[in-house]
Amino acid sequence: QADLAMYRAKDEGRNQLHFFDPAMQASVDQRLRLQAELHHALQDQQMLLYYQPQVDAQGRVTGAEALLRWQHPTRGLVAPGAFIALAEETGQILELGQWVLQQGLCQQARWRADPQLAPLKLSLNVSARQFRQPGFVDTLRLQLTDSGADPAHIALELTESLLLQELDSVIALMQSLRALGLTLSLDDFGTGYASLNYLKQLPLQQIKIDQGFVRNLLDDPKDAAIATAIVTLADALGLQVIAEGVETAAHHRILLERGCRHFQGYWFGRPMPLADFEAMVRAQHAPTA
Ligand code: C2E
Ligand code: MG
Ligand code: MG
Numbered sequence: 203q204a205d206l207a208m209y210r211a212k213d214e215g216r217n218q219l220h221f222f223d224p225a226m227q228a229s230v231d232q233r234l235r236l237q238a239e240l241h242h243a244l245q246d247q248q249m250l251l252y253y254q255p256q257v258d259a260q261g262r263v264t265g266a267e268a269l270l271r272w273q274h275p276t277r278g279l280v281a282p283g284a285f286i287a288l289a290e291e292t293g294q295i296l297e298l299g300q301w302v303l304q305q306g307l308c309q310q311a312r313w314r315a316d317p318q319l320a321p322l323k324l325s326l327n328v329s330a331r332q333f334r335q336p337g338f339v340d341t342l343r344l345q346l347t348d349s350g351a352d353p354a355h356i357a358l359e360l361t362e363s364l365l366l367q368e369l370d371s372v373i374a375l376m377q378s379l380r381a382l383g384l385t386l387s388l389d390d391f392g393t394g395y396a397s398l399n400y401l402k403q404l405p406l407q408q409i410k411i412d413q414g415f416v417r418n419l420l421d422d423p424k425d426a427a428i429a430t431a432i433v434t435l436a437d438a439l440g441l442q443v444i445a446e447g448v449e450t451a452a453h454h455r456i457l458l459e460r461g462c463r464h465f466q467g468y469w470f471g472r473p474m475p476l477a478d479f480e481a482m483v484r485a486q487h488a489p490t491a
C-alpha cells in the first residue's frame with residue numbers, strides 16, 4: 203500500500219510532494235487500507251444495522267432509525283463516521299446503501315408479521331449519491347415487492363446535499379418514491395443547502411431538526427430560537443418534525459414546550475442491536491403491574 207501511495211505521488215507530479223510527508227503518508231495508507239477492507243466487509247458479512255428508537259410525545263416507541271455499523275475483525279464495532287465519507291468518495295456507498303435498503307426492507311417485512319412490531323416505522327438513510335444513481339427507484343420498487351415490506355412503514359432519510367443537483371429532477375425522483383408509498387424525510391435540517399423555497403417545493407412528509415440545534419438548547423437562546431422556528435415552520439407546511447440528538451430530560455421538556463411531538467436521542471435510547479430494540483418495544487406492550 204505504501205508503494206501504491208508513492209506511485210500515485212510520482213504520477214501526480216511535483217505538486218503532490220505532500221504525499222512524501224511521513225505524517226500524510228500514514229493517512230494515505232490508512233485510507234487505502236480502509237478502502238480495501240470496506241471492499242471485503244459486505245462479502246464477509248461484517249456490516250450490520252443498529253436501531254435507534256424514535257418516540258412520540260408520550261415517549262412511546264413509534265419506530266426506529268436504522269444506523270449502519272461495521273463489525274471490524276480487529277478494530278471492533280466501527281461507527282459510520284469513520285467510513286461513510288470515504289465510501290461516498292470511492293462509490294462504495296452504492297453497494298453499502300443497497301445492502302442497507304435490502305436489510306431494512308426485509309426487517310420491516312418480518313415486523314409486519316408480528317402484531318406488536320407491525321406498527322413500527324423504519325427510517326433508512328439514503329446518500330445523495332445513491333439517490334441520483336440511475337435505476338435507484340426501479341431497484342427499490344423491485345426490492346419492495348420481493349421483500350414484502352409495507353412501504354407505508356418505511357421512511358427514507360435524505361440529506362440536503364441532494365439539492366446540489368438540478369431541482370426539477372430531484373422533485374421528479376422524490377415524486378416517484380412517493381408514488382411507491384414511501385415517506386420522505388429531510389435529515390439534519392438546517393445544516394446544509396435547503397432554503398425555505400426548497401422546503402415548499404419538495405414532496406416531503408418529515409423534517410429532522412439537526413442535533414446541532416438541540417445540543418445547546420439550554421444555553422444558547424439562538425439555537426433554541428432556531429429549533430422553535432423549525433417546529434413552527436414544519437407545522438405550517440404540514441410536515442412532521444422530529445428532533446434529533448435529544449440527550450436530556452431538559453431537551454425533551456423544552457422541545458415539548460415549543461410544540462415538537464417526535465423525538466430521537468440518547469435520552470430515549472441509543473442505537474442498539476435488533477434484539478434489544480425489539481425487547482424494548484415488547485416491554486411497552488407488557489401489562490403494567
Ligand atoms: P444521522 O442520519 O443524522 O443519524 C443520527 C446520528 O446521531 C447517529 O450517529 C446517532 O447514533 C447519533 N445520535 C442519535 N441520538 C444522539 C444523541 O442523543 N446525541 C448524540 N451526540 N448523537 C446521537 P451514527 O450512527 O454514528 O451515524 C452518523 C451518520 O452516518 C448518520 O447521521 C448518517 O448521516 C450516516 N449513516 C448512518 N447509517 C447510514 C446508512 O445506512 N446510509 C447512509 N448513507 N448513511 C448512514
Ligand atoms: Mg438519519
Ligand atoms: Mg440526522
Ligand code: MG
Nearest residue numbers: 389390412413
Ligand atoms: Mg447527522
